Structures are given as structure tokens and as C-alpha cells.
Amino acid sequence: MFRPSPPIRAYFLEKALGTPAKIYYKFEGNNTSGSHKLNSAIAQAYYAKAQGLKGVTTETGAGQWGTALSMACAFFGLDCRVFMVKCSYEQKPFRREVMRTYGASVTPSPSMTTEIGKKINAEHPGTTGSLGCAISEAVEAAVTNPGYRYVLGSVLNQVLLHQSIIGLEASKAFKKLGVKPDVIIGCAGGGSNLGGLISPFMGEKLRGEADYRFVAVEPASCPSLTRGRYAYDYCDTGRICPLAKMYTLGADYIPSASHAGGLRYHGMSSILSELYDQKLMEAVSVKQTDVFSAAQYFARTEGILPAPESSHAIRAAIDEAIKCRESGKEETILFGLTGTGYFDMTAYQAFNDHVMGDYIPTDDELEKSFAKLPQL
Numbered sequence: 332m333f334r335p336s337p338p339i340r341a342y343f344l345e346k347a348l349g350t351p352a353k354i355y356y357k358f359e360g361n362n363t364s365g366s367h368k369l370n371s372a373i374a375q376a377y378y379a380k381a382q383g384l385k386g387v388t389t390e391t392g393a394g395q396w397g398t399a400l401s402m403a404c405a406f407f408g409l410d411c412r413v414f415m416v417k418c419s420y421e422q423k424p425f426r427r428e429v430m431r432t433y434g435a436s437v438t439p440s441p442s443m444t445t446e447i448g449k450k451i452n453a454e455h456p457g458t459t460g461s462l463g464c465a466i467s468e469a470v471e472a473a474v475t476n477p478g479y480r481y482v483l484g485s486v487l488n489q490v491l492l493h494q495s496i497i498g499l500e501a502s503k504a505f506k507k508l509g510v511k512p513d514v515i516i517g518c519a520g521g522g523s524n525l526g527g528l529i530s531p532f533m534g535e536k537l538r539g540e541a542d543y544r545f546v547a548v549e550p551a552s553c554p555s556l557t558r559g560r561y562a563y564d565y566c567d568t569g570r571i572c573p574l575a576k577m578y579t580l581g582a583d584y585i586p587s588a589s590h591a592g593g594l595r596y597h598g599m600s601s602i603l604s605e606l607y608d609q610k611l612m613e614a615v616s617v618k619q620t621d622v623f624s625a626a627q628y629f630a631r632t633e634g635i636l637p638a639p640e641s642s643h644a645i646r647a648a649i650d651e652a653i654k655c656r657e658s659g660k661e662e663t664i665l666f667g668l669t670g671t672g673y674f675d676m677t678a679y680q681a682f683n684d685h686v687m688g689d690y691i692p693t694d695d696e697l698e699k700s701f702a703k704l705p706q707l
């Protein structure tokens with residue numbers, strides 16, 4: 332279903348920018364869940380069913396992962412319980428209804444339905460939640476309900492493996508076209524779409540067969556790679572998950588309620604963290620208003636209304652193409668267009684009304700969070 336997704340040449344965007352660069356994007360938003368998340372949801376629901384489980388629990392930030400998993404669970408006859416980060420739950424009521432239509436139950440997190448949710452609410456009254464909190468709640472819901480397991484939509488190695496379908500298809504299509512990308516760009520929340528997109532190309536680079544530049548794009552409000560620490564940390568705010576070595580802002584860090592809910596995660600995939608640490612991959616952070624101006628430009632030129640998360644990659648691709656215009660370099664740029672933004676119209680409205688803000692954490696704020704990293 333829905334595969335392969337074609338790599339699309341952004342002729343109209345190139346023309347509008349007046350760049351000699353060739354821009355391609357791999358569009359993953361062409362399924363009903365609206366994002367790349369279905370690639371992993373189908374695999375995880377399949378294995379859950381094969382294992383004889385009754386259902387699964389999960390967290391969702393922007394709502395795309397929850398939607399994809401709800402859809403996959405409907406296909407396999409599994410119950411699906413989703414803890415949705417509170418600010419997304421409030422910003423996107425229709426996302427919730429899509430999940431419920433697929434048969435899932437959706438709870439805003441932090442909730443009062445779990446012990447950890449009650450504790451987080453008591454310690455951070457009025458909090459808008461975070462992926463870290465929602466993960467803790469979903470894990471608790473799984474371990475207290477027989478026949479249920481917790482599944483995660485990003486960060487972990489198996490999720491990057493499922494998402495490697497994006498890179499494998501892209502690599503095959505480019506070989507067929509006789510095109511070699513010079514720079515490959517993706518937004519990075521937990522790192523799954525980017526990890527999947529770059530995997531075959533990174534393999535070639537590591538084996539010395541070809542050279543590519545890889546760029547991870549993250550929000551300035553949640554800059555885990557560009558301003559985080561490379562350390563062992565908890566994957567969740569409730570500190571009940573195992574430790575992972577990763578670039579992190581600290582498991583207690585609660586990012587501002589930005590509109591790119593899928594990128595509001597304190598940590599990063601261990602694989603991408605290692606590649607970044609070894610300088611095999613670059614990272615940039617971009618401000619929310621700059622991201623939405625890129626989203627608007629892309630919608631007006633290419634016609635697709637992009638998800639705010641995906642628009643981080645669009646911003647970086649446009650910036651790269653502008654550099655090519657200035658230098659005259661004819662680079663080939665590939666970026667991952669992970670999804671559509673039809674449920675993000677509150678965010679687009681704030682941008683169109685010029686009331687959107689940019690929150691960038693101070694060094695002091697980050698230091699306070701780093702001080703709570705596990706001391707090993």
C-alpha cells in the first residue's frame with residue numbers, strides 16, 4: 332500500500348528561487364495518515380499481532396504517529412491506546428477524531444489516568460506536556476494492562492530500519508535516473524525519517540564508495556543535536572525507560588509549545604547521534620517563523636501544504652539552494668517531505684495573522700536541565 336513513493340523534482344520551486352541547484356523531494360504524505368509514520372506503524376502492528384497481543388499503547392506528539400498506528404491497528408484488529416501531548420491535543424482536535432475513527436482511544440498527556448501523569452501534573456502544574464511525558468504514560472498503561480505492549484514511533488533502531496524503505500527507494504530511483512544527490516536533508520525529531528532516508532547513502536559514504544553531505548534540521552526551540560549534550564539519558568520524562576546514549580537536552584526538558592509537535596523531543600536516535608558525533612552528518616537549527624515562511628513559499632510554488640515538521644527540511648533545502656544561486660554551484664539537493672499539514676491550520680493561521688512567535692531556550696535553561704542528567 333502507498334509504496335513506492337516517487338522522488339519529485341521541485342521544478343517550480345527551483346524556478347521561483349532562480350537557483351542552478353536541482354531540488355528533489357521524497358514525498359511521504361500520500362497516505363491517509365499523512366506521513367512517513369505508516370512505514371513503521373504497519374510493521375509494528377504486524378509483529379504485535381503475530382505475537383498474539385490484544386493491543387498496543389503509544390505516545391503521539393503532532394498526531395501523525397498516533398494516526399498511523401491507529402490505522403495499522405485497524406488493519407490488524409488490535410486495540411490502540413494513544414497518549415497525545417496536551418498542546419497538540421488542544422491545537423488539533425480533528426487529528427484526535429481521525430484516530431478515534433480508526434478505533435483508537437486518545438488521552439491528552441499528562442493525564443490523571445496514570446500514576447506518572449498525576450506526578451508530572453503535580454510537579455509541573457498547567458504543563459502543555461511533551462513527548463517524554465507521554466512516553467512514560469504509555470509505558471505505564473502497557474505494563475499495567477495484560478496483553479498490551481508499548482510501541483514507539485521514532486528514536487529506536489528498529490524504527491529507523493523500517494523507515495529505510497524511504498532511502499532504499501530514493502537510492503534505486505536516483506540510480507535509474509542517473510542522478511547523484513550532493514546533499515541530503517531531513518527534519519529530525521527522534522530521527523526516524525532522516526535515519527531512513529540517509530541509510531543507503533550513508534552506507535556508501537562509510538564504505539568509501541561515494542560522498543554525500545547529510546543535514547539534520549531541528550527546531551531552535553528544541554535543539555538536541557546543535558545545543559545538547561552527548562550523554563546517557565532517559566528516553567522519557569518519568570525516567571522509567573532504559574537509558575540511551577544520545578544527544579539530549581535532558582529528560583526533564585519540556586520544550587515550548589511550538590507547532591512542530593513531532594520535533595519536540597529532548598533526545599535523538601542513538602544512530603544519528605553517533606553519526607553526528609563522528610562528523611559524518613551535520614545539523615542546523617531553524618526558527619519557527621522562518622520554517623513557516625518556507626512552508627508558505629513551498630505551498631505557493633509546489634502546491635503541497637507541508638507539515639510543520641517537514642517544513643524544517645524545506646527551510647534548509649531553500650537555504651542551500653539560495654547558497655547555490657549566490658555561488659553558481661549546480662548542486663543536487665534531496666530532502667524528505669515527511670507529511671502534509673492539513674491538521675496544522677491553527678499554526679498556519681497564527682503565521683498568516685503575524686502572531687506566531689519564536690522561542691529559543693537560554694543557555695541557563697539548558698544548563699539547569701543538563702545538571703539533572705544521570706551521573707554515571
Ligand SMILES: Cc1ncc(COP(=O)(O)O)c(C=O)c1O
Pocket residue numbers: 366367392393394395396484485486518519520521522523524525592593594638640641669670671
Ligand atoms: C510529519 C512528520 N515529520 C517528521 C517527524 C519527526 O519524526 P522523526 O524524526 O522520527 O522522523 C514527525 C513526528 O511526529 C512527523 O509527524
